[in-house]
Amino acid sequence: MQYRLLIVEDEVNSAKYLARILETEGYKTEFTPSAEQALALIAREDYDVLLIDKVLPGMDGLEFLKRAKETSPDLLAVIITAYGSIKSAVEALKLGASDFLEKPVVPEKLLHVLHRILEQRRLTKEVIALKAGILERYQFRSLVGKDPKMRGVFAVIESLAGVDSPVLITGETGTGKDLVARAIHFESHRKNGPFVAINCAAVPETLLESELFGYERGAFTGAVRRKEGRFEQAHGGTLFLDEIGDISAPLQAKLLRTIQEKNIERLGGNRSISLDLRVIAATNKDLKDELASGRFRLDLYFRLNVVPIHLPPLRERLDDIPLLVDRILGKFAQSHDRPVPELSRDAIAKLMNHAWPGNVRELENVLERALIMTKDNVIDDVAFAHTPMESSISEPRFPLGFSTDLPLSVVRQRAIAEVEKAYLTTLLKNNKGAIGRTAADARIDARTVLRKMKQYGLKKSDFK
Numbered sequence: 001m002q003y004r005l006l007i008v009e010d011e012v013n014s015a016k017y018l019a020r021i022l023e024t025e026g027y028k029t030e031f032t033p034s035a036e037q038a039l040a041l042i043a044r045e046d047y048d049v050l051l052i053d054k055v056l057p058g059m060d061g062l063e064f065l066k067r068a069k070e071t072s073p074d075l076l077a078v079i080i081t082a083y084g085s086i087k088s089a090v091e092a093l094k095l096g097a098s099d100f101l102e103k104p105v106v107p108e109k110l111l112h113v114l115h116r117i118l119e120q121r122r123l124t125k126e127v128i129a130l131k132a133g134i135l136e137r138y139q140f141r142s143l144v145g146k147d148p149k150m151r152g153v154f155a156v157i158e159s160l161a162g163v164d165s166p167v168l169i170t171g172e173t174g175t176g177k178d179l180v181a182r183a184i185h186f187e188s189h190r191k192n193g194p195f196v197a198i199n200c201a202a203v204p205e206t207l208l209e210s211e212l213f214g215y216e217r218g219a220f221t222g223a224v225r226r227k228e229g230r231f232e233q234a235h236g237g238t239l240f241l242d243e244i245g246d247i248s249a250p251l252q253a254k255l256l257r258t259i260q261e262k263n264i265e266r267l268g269g270n271r272s273i274s275l276d277l278r279v280i281a282a283t284n285k286d287l288k289d290e291l292a293s294g295r296f297r298l299d300l301y302f303r304l305n306v307v308p309i310h311l312p313p314l315r316e317r318l319d320d321i322p323l324l325v326d327r328i329l330g331k332f333a334q335s336h337d338r339p340v341p342e343l344s345r346d347a348i349a350k351l352m353n354h355a356w357p358g359n360v361r362e363l364e365n366v367l368e369r370a371l372i373m374t375k376d377n378v379i380d381d382v383a384f385a386h387t388p389m390e391s392s393i394s395e396p397r398f399p400l401g402f403s404t405d406l407p408l409s410v411v412r413q414r415a416i417a418e419v420e421k422a423y424l425t426t427l428l429k430n431n432k433g434a435i436g437r438t439a440a441d442a443r444i445d446a447r448t449v450l451r452k453m454k455q456y457g458l459k460k461s462d463f464k
Contacts, residue, residue, distance in 0.1 A: 003048040003118060007031035008038045008064065009080075010057055018051060021107045027114070033057075035064035042072055049114060052097075054081040054088055062092055069096045076117050080105060112225060143176075143183055144327050147317035153180065156309055161187050166259065168244075168304045169282040171311030173441055174361030174430065177282040178242060180309060184280060185238040193237025193277075198230050201243035201440045209251055210267055213258075219268025231264050234277045244304065245285035245296060246443070256300040279304070284441075314356040314363065321351055324363060332368045339377055346381040358430035365432075421456040424449070433463035 005027050009015040015031040022029050032038050035056050042050070050068060054061040065077055079092040079100040089100040098117040101109060143154065157180070160167065167184060169177045178197065185195045203211055210219075214229030230239060247255065258264050262275045281304045290296035314321070325343060333340040343351075356362055370383040424438070431437040439446040453460070 002026060002028050003114075004046065005029045005049045005051060005114075006038060006041060006045075006047045007051045008035060008056065008061070009051070009053045010034065010055075011053070014053070018105065018110070021110060022114075025111055035059035035061070035067075038064065039067060039071065042068055042075065048076060048118065049098075050075055050077040052077060052079050054079055054092075062088065062095060065092060065095050065097060076121060078113060078117070108224070143179060144323045145317065145320045146323060147312070147320050149312045150317060150320065153309055153311065156307065157184050157187055160184055160307060162189060164190075164278045165306045166278070166304050167280045167307045167309060168287075169280065169309045169311065170287070171282075171284065172313045172359055173284050174359030175311040175313060176360050177284075177311060178240070180311065181238070181240040181242075181280045181282060185240075185278075188238070188278070190237050190278060194234055195238050195240065196230050196234035197240040197242060199242045201246040202436075205248055205251075208247065209254070212251075212255070213264050213266055215267035216269040219266070223268065226266070229264070229266065231258065231275055231277070232273060234275075236276055238278045238280060241279065241281045243283055243440070244281040245283035245287055245290055246440075249295075249297070252297045252300050256297065256303055259300075259303055285443075314359045318352055321363070322348065324360060325351065325367065328364050328367050329371065332371050336371065338371070341371060341374060341377045341379050344378060344380040347379050347383065350381045350384055357426045362430055417456070420452060421458070424452055424456065424458060428453075428458065428460075428463040431463075433460040435460065 005022060007015045007018050007029060009018070009031060010033040012033070015033075019029040019031060030041070032041060035058060038050070041047075050065075052061045052065055056064060059067075061079055061081075065079065068075060068077065073096075077092075077097045079089065079097045080103060081088050081092070081100055082103055092100055098120075099113045101113065143150075143157075145151065145154070167181075169180055171177055181197070182195060185191060198211060200208060210227070210229065212229050212231060214227050214232055215223050217223055217226050241255075258275075259279055263272045264275060265272055287296055287301055287305075291298055291301060325348075329343075330340050351363070351366075358365070366384065370379050374383050424442070427438045427441050431441065435446050435449050439449045442449065452458075
């Protein structure tokens with residue numbers, strides 16, 4: 001998103017200087033030399049932030065700020081004032097300014113202030129949207145399933161409403177672990193607090209610790225300001241640690257201590273910060289295998305696995321597919337401003353006979369693609385010819401084909417190659433050719449994925 005800023009400054013050179021700094025960082029800027037012209041502009045144009053010089057001809061910056069807030073109360077404003085004019089700065093804050101800067105303006109301080117107030121406004125809007133019910137799809141009753149296993153999941157979610165016990169969600173990729181985590185949060189007494197999520201597998205190991213625990217200014221090279229970590233951001237609410245099985249042993253130890261003691265210290269800091277939150281973790285790995293291999297700590301496993309929830313793969317609850325289809329098509333039809341289509345019997349049969357290696361996420365992709373490609377209001381089985389699902393329905397998933405005339409060593413090599421190719425093909429389809437996500441799902445590095453793709457003649461463009 002490109003933010004629009006209006007600079008209200010009567011000194012043209014100063015205004016151009018500020019505009020140059022901001023446009024380099026991607027902001028869209030305009031400037032005007034007088035408060036009267038600025039009021040006319042904000043009455044007919046939408047701006048995100050006003051940068052206001054305290055001293056303006058005709059009407060000073062504070063009077064202008066007051067009138068601007070009357071016109072557009074949600075406008076963010078930063079007052080630029082002379083050095084040492086603390087009284088004016090305090091008055092500006094009382095009138096609704098988000099912050100103030102002293103002249104001469106330091107570019108780094110300007111950018112930091114803008115980033116902070118815009119991020120704060122974004123978070124505020126999310127909270128308002130949540131309270132207004134716009135995020136209803138994350139509520140428990142929006143989860144779909146009549147299968148006994150899913151009904152059991154719903155019962156556990158209901159039982160967690162009044163307690164803060166840690167939860168460990170397991171299941172294959174695409175089964176909806178993140179939706180269950182959000183449902184637990186929004187059905188609990190913490191629903192008015194923040195829900196903060198982080199995918200531990202998607203953040204480089206060198207950055208994950210600082211993302212979780214935050215850091216103080218100067219804690220390491222590049223730490224030019226203090227930053228709150230995800231634990232602090234989740235205070236009063238819920239922290240969702242997705243793909244917990246991928247974190248390193250040293251970080252597991254620190255995570256265990258944090259969950260046990262319910263406090264943290266930022267990197268580079270020495271002050272203990274108390275926490276009030278619930279921790280929900282999720283993984284697509286078999287943590288018992290990770291425990292047996294020594295890659296996951298037993299004490300952390302028991303700390304997280306107080307309330308276990310296992311999500312069955314879609315192939316084990318095929319009776320839920322018609323319910324899921326109704327919900328998914330309704331959602332996509334609304335977002336694409338189209339009537340909800342019907343599915344032919346052949347189309348339903350094809351969906352019911354598919355193995356769904358990508359689970360509900362794959363079903364969503366298939367249905368959205370079919371909706372887009374269908375011209376009338378009926379989706380038949382032919383519509384799936386336009387989806388990545390078609391090839392995986394018509395071809396065996398692991399075509400091994402071998403001859404007893406060959407030595408066992410050759411058969412083994414060919415079988416492994418066939419399985420690897422089919423495995424990577426499935427992951428690449430699920431991730432629409434995204435190398436990073438495919439590597440994360442396969443728990444190998446991106447270079448290995450690229451090398452294997454070249455070896456088996458797989459092209460990224462084929463999975464877009």
